Amino acid sequence: MNRHQKEKADEASGQGRPTLKTLAFMTGLGVTTVSRALKDAPEIGAETRRRVQLVAKQIGYRPNRAGVRLRTGKTNVISLVLNTEHEIMSFVSDIIYGVSEVIADTPYHLIVTPYSRSQDPLDPIRYLVETGSADGVIISRTQPNDPRARYMLERGIPFATHGRTDMGLIHPYHDFDNYAFAAEAVRHLAGLGRRRLALLAPPVELTYHGHTLAGFADALSEVGASEIPFNTVSIDHSIEQIRMRTAQLMRRENRPDGFISSAAAATLAIVAGIEDAGLKLGRDVDVVSKQSSELLHLFRSELLVVNENFRLAGAELARSVLGWIGGAAPGTLQSLSEPGEVQAYRRPD
């Protein structure tokens, strides 16, 4: 053993975390060979490859993320960009779990990048892209003309949007079919004899506001029902605001006999408003609401619900981003989730 090799041995036998150098010393190979053997490069002999991989597994070698990232630029990070004011609560936890599920057996980590009201929504995206902090990005609260999607497309960074855009640009997305939801809800209410329907919609700036309104309008004319305008509030407004506006609306002459609500928390407010006005759910008015956890039926058994699965959305979004990173065509990474039927409460046996 010459002096050079002795030095290597001294260093590599240190009991810190194993590195390629450690493996190289243990196998008697060069670091380059070890590196290539671990990623199944063809120019490494089959036996050597097996041997290296065996030793690596035995001593629990894990590539140093900083080393890889510095050398290759690959971060092995997916960033989930969230609005700290307006995201739906169950959305956050479910989508995180959905994403986690998918990236669990990949080298990816999930980082959460928040932004608040005061900031330009583009800020966190710019930060991520400029600092190269993530290989892929997931955004929500998607707008028809979304500067974030445009920006990331320009920079060529893989992303997926929760909700669609409408800019004539192709990118991965996952969306719930809110057109179908609103249309189904209208039909269901019409089937119950309701003819004057109010819609508590998503905020105007989001794409699915348009989808929801379109489904609502189309089905209204299909069944011959009419709309009672209720557009002074959206599901982004506070519980108190929605409650107050609902109560006001329900005290009018021409009050609705049916409500459609795009979010569960808002539905609580609508019901409170209805009851503030002295009216009764199921008798004076029916309410169809989206929900992401099965709690609304406990709240008022008269409520009619349609489930939206955010965990599934998270998983789909993660798959889309990983797919794009992996080289798949963005156009093939789009999915739409169809709503189930409108569900009335069924008493447990």
Next chain:
Amino acid sequence: MNRHQKEKADEASGQGRPTLKTLAFMTGLGVTTVSRALKDAPEIGAETRRRVQLVAKQIGYRPNRAGVRLRTGKTNVISLVLNTEHEIMSFVSDIIYGVSEVIADTPYHLIVTPYSRSQDPLDPIRYLVETGSADGVIISRTQPNDPRARYMLERGIPFATHGRTDMGLIHPYHDFDNYAFAAEAVRHLAGLGRRRLALLAPPVELTYHGHTLAGFADALSEVGASEIPFNTVSIDHSIEQIRMRTAQLMRRENRPDGFISSAAAATLAIVAGIEDAGLKLGRDVDVVSKQSSELLHLFRSELLVVNENFRLAGAELARSVLGWIGGAAPGTLQSLSEPGEVQAYRRPD
């Protein structure tokens, strides 16, 4: 300009992301000087320091995380370790926002590390520590004798727990005073004339199960009320299970006239169970519940609530971990959040 400098210039003027080399070229200084100037090292002249910092700000220099991490081992990452089955939904979103709030103007990123039922809770912690993936860790679902806390203490990695341990070891934590919560709830119910109280507790393995039980028991004997055992379910059980057990309990001869619930979602199930048994909230039985968002009063106005602020918890936990990383004594980074009063519903004007 000699050949050496020319090469440097060529490289540094490339329009990629600015590095120390870029700054060194622009200021005419060495990379070492620039590096030290940026961190206000005393051996750099005051004017040079200002000059470097000005240029850095102008061109938007941001240190490369991989470079720093590789060289120093510092990741600038805080990891939030979450159970994907049993975490309370609002807990996840609020705690994330609380943490985000605190780390917003630091170089820290937040990564979410999930684990599921099938895994040993120690697994994700071991992964984080062995791979050196985070400078600090936040865990929840803390147990009296918590192997995760013990493990991290042994390895010397800064962490904070949501909830306390009881191992005679000192570490940062943030906790809600569940002893006080349960005791206050009992007193309030006693004040309403309720004398046979049932408690829906946290799962036995968690530390705050003990705190809650102790507060419950102490206040029971203080006010001379008695316990109706209800320990076949915990707040970790499914909505259906809790509902069924509650209904069973309420159909017994010696049924409770008061409930205390440690979680809002479970309270929905309790109320459903009460009503399944044909009884009425506020008349036959009163329920005091913790909640983390102000929704229970919309659900049933007769409910009595105590608020627990998870966003605050997230912020406190983040402050604790950062404090420990920053060298503060772990014993000084512990905090307990006192519950507010039990609140009855007040009709909005």
Next chain:
DNA sequence: GTGACAATCTGTAACGTTTCAGTATATAGC
């Protein structure tokens, strides 16, 4: 004028990885 010393700045090496440009050995063609 010399030496000592502080003040300010600099080059080199290293963290762990991958890529580039090889080198050494064996096999085959003729």
Next chain:
DNA sequence: GCTATATACTGAAACGTTACAGATTGTCAC
């Protein structure tokens, strides 16, 4: 027995940062 070629492996360099050990000034005492 010679070159050509494929196979299996290797060292050096680089990614951006910081720590270490100098190097270059200027100032001051004597």
